[in-house]
Each structure stands twice: as structure tokens, then as C-alpha cells.
Amino acid sequence: MSRTRGYLILLLSALIPVMTAAAVGAAERSTCLSCHGERKILNKGTHLYIDPAKYESTTHERIGCVACHTGVTPRHPADGVRPSRAKCEECHAAVYAEYEKSSHSAYAGCTDCHKPHAVKPLLAVSGRDINIQCAKCHDNSATVKSHAKWLPQAALHIDALPCITCHTGSKETVITLYMAKRAGDSRLGGVALAGYEDLRSFIPPGKKIGRVIDSNGDGAVSLDELKAFNTSSQFKHISLLGTMMPEVVTHSFQILANRWDCTFCHASGPNAQQTSQLAFPEQGGTYSRMIVEKGAILDILYGTPDFYMTGFTRNKTLSIIGILIVASGLMVPILHGTLRFLTRSRRKER
Amino acid sequence: MTEQTPPEQVYLTPTPVRIWHWLNALGIVTLCVTGIQIRFPEYANIFGTYKAAIRLHDIAGITVSISFLLWIFYYLVVARNIAKVYVPTLADIKSGLFQQAFFYFFNYFLGKDNPHTATPDNKFNAIQKVTYFMTMFLLIPLVVVSGLLLMNIAPLRAWIIAIGGIKFLVDAHYLLACSFFAFLCVHVYMATLGHTPFAHFRQMWTGWEKMEHTG
Ligand code: HEM
Numbered sequence: 001m002s003r004t005r006g007y008l009i010l011l012l013s014a015l016i017p018v019m020t021a022a023a024v025g026a027a028e029r030s031t032c033l034s035c036h037g038e039r040k041i042l043n044k045g046t047h048l049y050i051d052p053a054k055y056e057s058t059t060h061e062r063i064g065c066v067a068c069h070t071g072v073t074p075r076h077p078a079d080g081v082r083p084s085r086a087k088c089e090e091c092h093a094a095v096y097a098e099y100e101k102s103s104h105s106a107y108a109g110c111t112d113c114h115k116p117h118a119v120k121p122l123l124a125v126s127g128r129d130i131n132i133q134c135a136k137c138h139d140n141s142a143t144v145k146s147h148a149k150w151l152p153q154a155a156l157h158i159d160a161l162p163c164i165t166c167h168t169g170s171k172e173t174v175i176t177l178y179m180a181k182r183a184g185d186s187r188l189g190g191v192a193l194a195g196y197e198d199l200r201s202f203i204p205p206g207k208k209i210g211r212v213i214d215s216n217g218d219g220a221v222s223l224d225e226l227k228a229f230n231t232s233s234q235f236k237h238i239s240l241l242g243t244m245m246p247e248v249v250t251h252s253f254q255i256l257a258n259r260w261d262c263t264f265c266h267a268s269g270p271n272a273q274q275t276s277q278l279a280f281p282e283q284g285g286t287y288s289r290m291i292v293e294k295g296a297i298l299d300i301l302y303g304t305p306d307f308y309m310t311g312f313t314r315n316k317t318l319s320i321i322g323i324l325i326v327a328s329g330l331m332v333p334i335l336h337g338t339l340r341f342l343t344r345s346r347r348k349e350r
Numbered sequence: 351m352t353e354q355t356p357p358e359q360v361y362l363t364p365t366p367v368r369i370w371h372w373l374n375a376l377g378i379v380t381l382c383v384t385g386i387q388i389r390f391p392e393y394a395n396i397f398g399t400y401k402a403a404i405r406l407h408d409i410a411g412i413t414v415s416i417s418f419l420l421w422i423f424y425y426l427v428v429a430r431n432i433a434k435v436y437v438p439t440l441a442d443i444k445s446g447l448f449q450q451a452f453f454y455f456f457n458y459f460l461g462k463d464n465p466h467t468a469t470p471d472n473k474f475n476a477i478q479k480v481t482y483f484m485t486m487f488l489l490i491p492l493v494v495v496s497g498l499l500l501m502n503i504a505p506l507r508a509w510i511i512a513i514g515g516i517k518f519l520v521d522a523h524y525l526l527a528c529s530f531f532a533f534l535c536v537h538v539y540m541a542t543l544g545h546t547p548f549a550h551f552r553q554m555w556t557g558w559e560k561m562e563h564t565g
Contacts, residue, residue: 152404156504182508190508239511262400267391305515311391311400318521319389322528329532333539339459346461 032065032072054118057284068116088116095251104253108137124286126178126279127162127243128193134163150260160243166259170246173265175276175297176289177240177304194238196281202234209280210290221278221292227302240278242297242307266311362473362559366424370417371554377414381407382531389524411497418490434471436486438479446476458543468559485533489526496523 035041037052055061066072068086073079088110089096099105113133120129131140140158148154165173179199183192202212213221213229229235244265258264275294279287296303300315307313363371384407387394397403425432438446449465454477458464466475474482496519499506503516510516544550545560553559 150401152401152408153501153503159504182511191511239515262404263391266400269392300517300521305517306511308516308520310388310520314389315517315521318524322524325525325528326531326535329535332536336455337539343459343461346459 035077050117053284057124057282057286058117058119059121060116060119088114099251102252102254112136120286122245122249123289124282126193126287127160127165127176127245129285130162130164131158138163152262160241162243162245164249164253165244165246166256167253168246168250169252169254169256170248170250172247173244174247175242175274175307176245177242177276177278177292177297177307178287179279179281180239180241180306182237191239191241193241194281195285196283198238199281208288209282210288212280213278214290219290221290221296223293223296223299223303226292226296226299226304230302230305239306240304242276242304242309263311266309268312268314358561359558360469360561361557362468362470362553363557364424364429365557366420366428368554368557370421370424373417374414374421377410377417378530378534380410381414382527382534384410385524385527408501411494411501414490415494415498418494421486431471435473436479436483438476438483442476442479447480450475450477454540454543467561481533481537489529489533493523493526493530496526 033050033052033055036048036050037055039049041048060068069083070086071081072083073081076083092110096110099110135143143163144155144158147158151157164170179194180191181194181198182190196209199209199212203209204211207217210219211217213225215225215228226240230240276292276297277289278292279289282288297307297313298315300318383396384403387396387400387403388407391400397406425435453462453465464475468474499510499519500516500523503510510519513519541550541554542548544553549560
């Protein structure tokens with residue numbers, strides 16, 4: 001009894017600083033951002049500016065500026081004291097430990113890939129966002145070139161897949177569909193990912209962006225809803241492009257031998273019927289995901305007309321039609337050949 | 351040249367057409383076999399790895415495309431008899447098809463003669479004309495165009511979306527491929543129906559055909 005109470009007190013006392021930090025955080029954030037969120041601070045140095053729209057959609061926003069920057073005095077910035085910066089590993093010990101073990105930790109630190117004031121969870125980013133992080137050091141055309149040595153359609157793969165699907169150890173991948181729009185200036189053959197603004201006019205008033213496709217609002221996308229979306233003339237300029245995202249984030253950046261084998265992705269195993277996800281662009285550049293009905297990515301016409309992975313998302317009915325065409329071709333030699341054999345004496349007589 | 355050869359032979363298939371034909375045949379057969387592995391990798395691992403099948407498929411596809419250009423160039427620019435040789439006439443459609451089919455599926459078994467005699471300007475019977483016409487003017491161009499689009503998805507994505515999406519393209523490519531497979535079965539078999547089983551093959555290799563009624 002007293003032991004339990006002891007634990008309870010321990011727990012509460014551990015929670016208090018967090019709770020007060022959260023409360024204070026909100027207040028301090030607005031004071032900090034009253035300078036650091038204003039564009040005029042750019043004059044003092046671009047590194048001092050924090051984009052409030054981006055910051056406010058992060059989880060870090062909830063822990064507050066001073067959780068990471070202690071030592072900001074009331075006289076800041078006039079006091080000339082440089083506030084501290086928390087080290088990521090103080091709070092992300094597990095990720096840090098994992099990353100330290102990978103050889104990549106010698107090449108890049110946490111803040112080379114993550115801006116502390118604009119962090120996003122995996123579910124809120126697109127594959128394109130991730131590859132932009134990597135492209136800071138791994139020049140895109142150089143990557144395409146080095147991968148083309150062994151990877152057919154390297155440009156397509158590098159465009160369509162996040163690097164981490166091949167270079168981190170998540171055992172499972174999730175087919176994720178992104179909304180794309182026609183755009184003359186994009187690298188993607190005139191197609192770019194669509195943002196919230198591109199879809200704003202299609203969102204029913206007062207509803208979330210998911211309702212653009214999820215018309216019945218049940219929080220999931222069915223094949224019928226996809227069909228309606230794909231055949232609607234309203235959305236002629238919007239298409240769904242697919243990619244494979246890792247199911248979980250790992251920080252063991254490495255070369256994985258099994259990704260060298262195309263059938264890791266290009267063979268329809270038990271996963272072919274998997275549910276997939278649709279990523280809707282949100283304001284502030286993040287994404288929200290919605291589950292898509294099982295098997296929809298295999299539908300020939302109306303599921304995902306612009307997403308196909310050779311060998312993996314093939315349609316069974318169509319495969320059978322093709323085999324029947326071949327079989328009917330084979331019947332000619334078989335039937336004619338049999339009759340020919342049976343009547344061979346008639347031709348010899350001649 | 352012509353004087354030295356026995357009069358019962360006729361020069362039916364000029365060298366460029368023969369070069370095209372065998373490049374094309376090799377290409378299409380390779381495409382079919384690699385294609386099986388590409389669509390059904392769990393069931394068919396013919397070339398060791400998936401990418402070996404893809405690479406070979408790409409090379410064969412380019413071979414077929416280039417040899418198709420050779421074929422067009424020869425028939426349009428050099429020989430200029432493409433219309434005569436390949437385009438079925440009204441008579442071909444109205445009566446020729448039936449006559450020829452009647453021969454293949456009835457009279458042939460009775461041991462009667464082929465109603466069609468091949469000459470350089472009229473070397474195909476009605477059935478050949480119709481199937482070769484469809485193959486060369488419809489199937490090959492479609493399969494080449496869909497194949498080239500599929501080899502360049504990233505740069506041509508907007509076009510692919512405009513024609514109905516990559517799934518439509520892939521599935522059309524697949525059904526076309528199956529039609530080629532079926533064509534091949536029939537074509538190779540029908541080629542053994544000459545006055546000897548190998549007469550047409552010899553002709554397609556040397557260019558010279560022995561006239562049937564003299565044999
Ligand atoms: C191993 C595969 C093949 C074999 C053994 C073969 C055999 C032959 C033979 C013996 C002929 C001469 C008889 C005739 O005129 O009908 C011929 C002609 C022809 N074949 Fe094939 N063939 C093959 C593949 C193909 C393929 C894949 C195509 C097209 C997709 C094709 C299209 C044609 C055409 C258009 C002609 C007439 C050529 C001309 O004289 O202009 N063949 N083939």
C-alpha cells in the first residue's frame with residue numbers, strides 16, 4: 001500500500017515539471033516567437049528566424065522553447081548570454097543509440113537531417129520530403145547515376161521511392177498513395193505532389209481534407225470512393241501516385257543486400273492484397289493518412305490507375321484473360337496438327 | 351542472277367526483309383519469355399534475377415523497334431510495294447478469306463492444292479495478308495509505343511496519365527504480348543504447311559521459294 005503510494009508520488013513528481021513546462025511552454029513560445037517568429041529578425045541573421053506555421057505543427061512545439069533552450073534570461077537578448085541548445089539524445093536516447101551504431105553517424109548528425117523547429121513524424125512526410133533531406137549531401141543526379149549501374153529504371157525509382165525504404169531496416173513497407181497534379185515545371189515528367197491549396201476548393205465546408213475522397217466520412221477510403229474520384233471530371237488534373245514507405249522508422253542507414261534483389265518488392269507474395277494508405281496534404285506541409293480498402297491497388301481500371309508495380313500489383317483476372325489468348329493460339333497447331341496427322345495418307349497419295 | 355537459277359524457283363523475300371524477319375522473331379520470342387518472368391516472377395525465374403529479365407526485355411524491345419523501322423524503310427522507300435503486298439483487297443476480304451480458310455481447314459485434309467500461288471507482288475494469301483497487316487500495322491506499333499512509354503515512365507509521366515494511366519498502359523502491353531504469343535503459335539505452325547514442312551522456312555532464310563506445282 002505505502003509502496004504503491006510511494007510510486008504514485010514519484011510518478012507525480014516526475015510529471016509536474018513536464019506539466020508545468022507544457023503550461024509555461026505555451027506562454028513562452030508566444031513571447032519567444034514575438035521576436036523569433038517575425039521576419040524582421042532575419043536582418044540580425046537568418047538562423048534566428050523560426051517559421052511559426054511549421055513550428056506550430058510539430059510535436060516539439062508542445063514541449064516549448066525553454067525545454068531545449070535553458071538559460072534565456074529576462075534581459076535576453078540584451079544580456080549577451082547565448083542560450084543553451086539541448087542535445088537530441090537527452091530526449092531521444094533510443095534513436096541516438098541506434099544511430100550511433102550505424103556507420104552513417106560519422107557522416108551526419110541529427111540536425112543535418114532534422115530541423116529541430118520543423119520536425120515531423122514519418123506519417124506526416126512524403127517520400128519526396130525525405131529525399132530532399134538526403135539530397136543535401138547525396139546529390140540527386142549522382143545518386144541516380146550510381147544506382148543506374150545495377151538498378152533498372154533508376155531515375156524512376158529514385159523519384160518514386162524514399163531512400164529510407166531501401167536503406168533502413170524496416171521489415172514491412174506500406175503502399176502509400178500521394179495526390180499529384182499536372183505541373184509543367186516539375187522533374188516528374190510534368191507531375192508534382194499536390195498541396196493543401198490545390199485541393200482547398202474541393203473540401204466540403206467545415207470538413208477535413210480527407211472528405212475530398214472519403215465522401216461518406218467513415219475515415220477510410222473504399223474502392224467505390226476511389227472510383228468516383230478517378231472518374232470525376234472535377235479531379236481530372238489530380239492523380240494518385242503510389243510509393244512504398246517503411247512501416248517504422250529506423251536510423252540504421254545501411255546498404256541492405258535484399259534490396260538489391262528486385263523481387264523484394266516486385267513479386268506478389270501474401271502482401272499483394274494488403275491495405276494501403278492515402279496521404280492527404282495538410283496545411284503547413286504535413287500529411288495525414290487514411291486507410292484504403294484492401295486490394296484496391298489491384299483493381300484494373302478504377303482503383304489506382306496511375307500506380308502499378310511490375311510483378312507485384314498485377315491483376316489476376318487480366319492475367320487469366322491473357323493466358324486464354326495464348327491458349328487459343330495454341331489450339332490451332334494442336335487441333336490442325338492432329339487432323340493433319342490423321343489425314344497424312346491423303347496428301348501422300350497425291 | 352535470275353538466269354542462273356532454275357525457272358521453277360521464285361525470289362520472294364529480299365534480304366532486308368529476311369534480316370528484319372529474323373531479328374524480329376528473335377526479339378519477339380525473347381520478349382515473350384522475359385515477359386513471363388517480368389509479370390509472374392514467383393512462378394518463373396528463367397534468367398536468374400529479375401533485373402536480368404528486365405535488361406534483356408529492354409534490349410529485345412529496342413531490337414524489335416529498330417528492326418521495325420528497317421522493315422518500314424525497306425517497304426516504303428526501297429520496294430514501294432507495301433500496299434500491294436500487305437493491304438488486303440476487297441476481294442480478299444469478301445471471298446479470299448473464306449476460300450483460304452476453306453482450304454486450310456477442309457481441302458488441305460483432303461489433299462487438294464492451295465488456291466494461292468505466291469509471286470513477289472502477291473506473295474500472301476488473303477489470310478496471311480489480313481493477319482500480317484494487323485500484326486505489322488497495329489500490334490507491332492502499339493506494342494513498341496507502349497513499351498517505349500514504359501521504359502520512360504518518369505520523364506513521360508504526364509503523357510501516361512493523359513492516355514489513361516500506367517495500369518491501362520501495362521495491361522494493354524500485356525494483352526498485346528499475349529496476342530503476339532498466340533500469333534507466334536499459329537504463325538510458326540502455318541509456316542510448316544508448305545509443300546514440305548520446311549519449304550517456307552528455307553524460303554524465309556534464302557529468299558527463294560520452289561514453286562509447289564512443279565515439285
Ligand atoms: C520463331 C519465330 C518465327 C518463325 C519460325 C517464323 C517463320 C516464318 C516463315 C517460315 C515465313 C515465311 C512464310 C510466310 O510468308 O508466311 C515468315 C514470314 C513472315 N513472318 Fe514469321 N516467323 C517467326 C516469327 C515472326 C514474328 C514474331 C512475326 C511478327 C510479329 C513474324 C511476321 C512475319 C511476317 C510479317 C512474314 C511475311 C514477311 C514478308 O515476306 O514480308 N514472324 N515467318
